[in-house]
Amino acid sequence: MSLIDWLVLIASFVVIVGYGLRRSRGEWSVHSYVSAGKQMRWWVIGLSIMATQASAITFIGTTSQGFVDGLRFVQFYFGLPIAMVLIAAVAAPAFHRSGVRTAYEYLENRFDAKTRTLASWVFLVQRGLGVGLALYAPAVVLSVILQVPEWPTIVGMVILVATYTVLGGIRAVMWADALQMAIMFAGIVIAFGCAVFGLPDGVSIRDALYLAGTAGKLNAIDTGFDWTSRYTLWSGLIGATFLSLAYFGTDQSQVQRYLTAKSLDHSRISLLFNAVVKVPLQFFILLTGVLVFSFFLFEPPPLLFHPAERNRLEQTETAAMARLEGRFSQALDERRGAAGRLLESRGSVETEAFAASERRLGEVREEAVALAEKDSGPGSYSDTNYIFLTFVLAYLPPGVIGLIIAGVFAAAMSTISSELNSLATATVVDHYLRYIRPGLGEQGIKRALHWATLGWAAYAAMFAAYAGRLGSLIEAVNIVGSLFYGPMLGVFVLAFVFRRVSADGAFWGTAFGLVSVWGTRRAVPGLAFLWLNPVGCMATVLAALAISGRGSRSNGRASN
Amino acid sequence: MEPAPVPDDRRAEAGRESSDPSRRWNFIYFGVLIHLAFWIGMLWLFARIFGSDS
Numbered sequence: 001m002s003l004i005d006w007l008v009l010i011a012s013f014v015v016i017v018g019y020g021l022r023r024s025r026g027e028w029s030v031h032s033y034v035s036a037g038k039q040m041r042w043w044v045i046g047l048s049i050m051a052t053q054a055s056a057i058t059f060i061g062t063t064s065q066g067f068v069d070g071l072r073f074v075q076f077y078f079g080l081p082i083a084m085v086l087i088a089a090v091a092a093p094a095f096h097r098s099g100v101r102t103a104y105e106y107l108e109n110r111f112d113a114k115t116r117t118l119a120s121w122v123f124l125v126q127r128g129l130g131v132g133l134a135l136y137a138p139a140v141v142l143s144v145i146l147q148v149p150e151w152p153t154i155v156g157m158v159i160l161v162a163t164y165t166v167l168g169g170i171r172a173v174m175w176a177d178a179l180q181m182a183i184m185f186a187g188i189v190i191a192f193g194c195a196v197f198g199l200p201d202g203v204s205i206r207d208a209l210y211l212a213g214t215a216g217k218l219n220a221i222d223t224g225f226d227w228t229s230r231y232t233l234w235s236g237l238i239g240a241t242f243l244s245l246a247y248f249g250t251d252q253s254q255v256q257r258y259l260t261a262k263s264l265d266h267s268r269i270s271l272l273f274n275a276v277v278k279v280p281l282q283f284f285i286l287l288t289g290v291l292v293f294s295f296f297l298f299e300p301p302p303l304l305f306h307p308a309e310r311n312r313l314e315q316t317e318t319a320a321m322a323r324l325e326g327r328f329s330q331a332l333d334e335r336r337g338a339a340g341r342l343l344e345s346r347g348s349v350e351t352e353a354f355a356a357s358e359r360r361l362g363e364v365r366e367e368a369v370a371l372a373e374k375d376s377g378p379g380s381y382s383d384t385n386y387i388f389l390t391f392v393l394a395y396l397p398p399g400v401i402g403l404i405i406a407g408v409f410a411a412a413m414s415t416i417s418s419e420l421n422s423l424a425t426a427t428v429v430d431h432y433l434r435y436i437r438p439g440l441g442e443q444g445i446k447r448a449l450h451w452a453t454l455g456w457a458a459y460a461a462m463f464a465a466y467a468g469r470l471g472s473l474i475e476a477v478n479i480v481g482s483l484f485y486g487p488m489l490g491v492f493v494l495a496f497v498f499r500r501v502s503a504d505g506a507f508w509g510t511a512f513g514l515v516s517v518w519g520t521r522r523a524v525p526g527l528a529f530l531w532l533n534p535v536g537c538m539a540t541v542l543a544a545l546a547i548s549g550r551g552s553r554s555n556g557r558a559s560n
Numbered sequence: 561m562e563p564a565p566v567p568d569d570r571r572a573e574a575g576r577e578s579s580d581p582s583r584r585w586n587f588i589y590f591g592v593l594i595h596l597a598f599w600i601g602m603l604w605l606f607a608r609i610f611g612s613d614s
Contacts, residue, residue, distance in 0.1 A: 220606060275596075
């Protein structure tokens with residue numbers, strides 16, 4: 001990166017932190033720190049919801065996903081609008097009427113303290129693991145790309161985020177989120193423009209789409225039904241609806257956002273804003289990745305996108321890499337020629353020649369990946385997250401690079417700040433004030449919230465610093481996170497929909513749901529993870545209904 | 561003396577309907593789902609025009 005890029009990056013940090021703190025000025029109160037005084041407008045909440053969901057890996061990974069896999073991933077977002085409608089109609093009014101500060105407080109109002117505590121613990125474990133990964137994953141990518149060690153990236157991000165999160169509370173977090181979302185969006189629009197204008201003379205955007213389509217990158221809808229396929233129309237419409245319901249309807253890091261609304265209408269509109277914008281936005285981000293694919297049909301991409309790994313192989317496997325580089329270069333020339341001929345006469349012979357050249361290129365790349373995995377084992381190498389940033393650093397003008405890297409940092413910081421704030425709120429409200437210091441005054445709560453935020457920030461930094469040594473545990477962390485959503489949704493469905501469910505039924509139903517999801521995952525290893533959400537939700541609801549039914553029958557017999 | 565104007569029941573009913581917040585919100589929810597259906601259809605069409613099946 002050039003000096004101007006670093007200046008843009010540093011300026012963006014100063015503006016984000018300054019803007020968040022400036023917007024959070026005013027007299028301190030618990031109500032203001034945790035719920036923003038219930039004064040937030042729909043568009044700030046809507047942008048904050050979006051920014052919290054969009055982590056740095058979403059930002060750089062989705063564009064790279066478009067490059068590798070085309071538009072299929074957009075189906076993952078089809079469930080989101082359906083979930084938002086259901087949350088706006090059912091969950092948001094219930095939360096607003098009850099005046100709760102955490103989603104789990106609602107469960108105590110409806111059931112009992114143990115159900116609230118169980119749900120809040122599940123959230124703390126799940127989101128606690130999540131915030132560590134939200135910090136670690138972009139730190140690794142940015143460190144490799146910017147050629148700096150991981151720890152300054154981790155420490156720098158934590159200090160920046162903790163500063164405005166501790167001092168300004170949720171108001172600072174949400175205003176900073178809105179600004180960060182604007183930076184991310186500007187970065188994507190500029191990258192899209194650069195990919196389009198970077199196409200060679202005589203190749204229009206329609207030509208680029210035609211070539212990408214021929215390579216199978218534009219097949220956005222897969223109507224086939226396959227339990228093991230991650231992204232189909234049905235897993236998107238059914239599995240992702242359950243996942244979105246759980247994430248936006250029960251996760252404190254999201255619920256806390258729309259609990260700050262100045263009215264129920266503002267809360268609902270913020271959710272529906274996301275429902276309307278999310279699918280087109282993801283389509284646009286994926287399309288940027290697809291255009292980067294078309295761009296690299298005419299410009300030579302590296303054999304491997306992970307720069308550090310490529311350098312390592314060039315030094316340790318010099319002869320093998322030189323042979324592969326030679327074959328790769330030849331395959332690239334063939335593909336470029338085939339693409340040009342296909343654009344001139346769009347016949348089936350040219351289409352087949354282009355597809356064959358694409359296959360040959362893929363074979364060479366697979367050999368290079370196998371070489372990278374020689375010592376560490378199959379499946380250990382992935383360079384998907386480096387594709388988009390390689391394009392940005394190699395082909396975008398100075399200044400723009402700084403803005404896009406600022407967008408990546410903004411994506412990371414917006415997710416981390418919201419998660420720290422919600423983790424601290426749940427820790428203090430659901431546990432500290434509930435069990436340890438129930439009668440604590442305003443100043444005591446202020447100290448507790450500050451220390452809880454700092455504590456979670458320190459934990460996230462420690463997790464990120466040691467995550468590299470955890471190896472395959474990282475994958476385990478992701479899996480553990482995905483096991484919790486279904487049962488969490490189940491217990492809230494019981495609270496909102498089923499009036500006759502008892503407190504014991506809800507508690508043991510949730511416990512049964514957690515065990516069921518774990519059991520299903522072990523019994524059906526190939527099952528796509530999205531389907532675990534409906535399984536966990538339904539197991540929780542059915543078990544709770546059965547337990548409550550038994551309880552009411554035995555109570556009825558006792559009273560007779 | 562002129563008879564008092566007969567209220568237009570249908571207009572009164574329609575007025576009540578449009579000011580009923582829950583009906584208004586149901587209408588908005590329906591619009592959001594139509595928007596989703598539109599995008600699924602649009603993406604399907606996009607794939608048919610540019611995708612490898614075309």
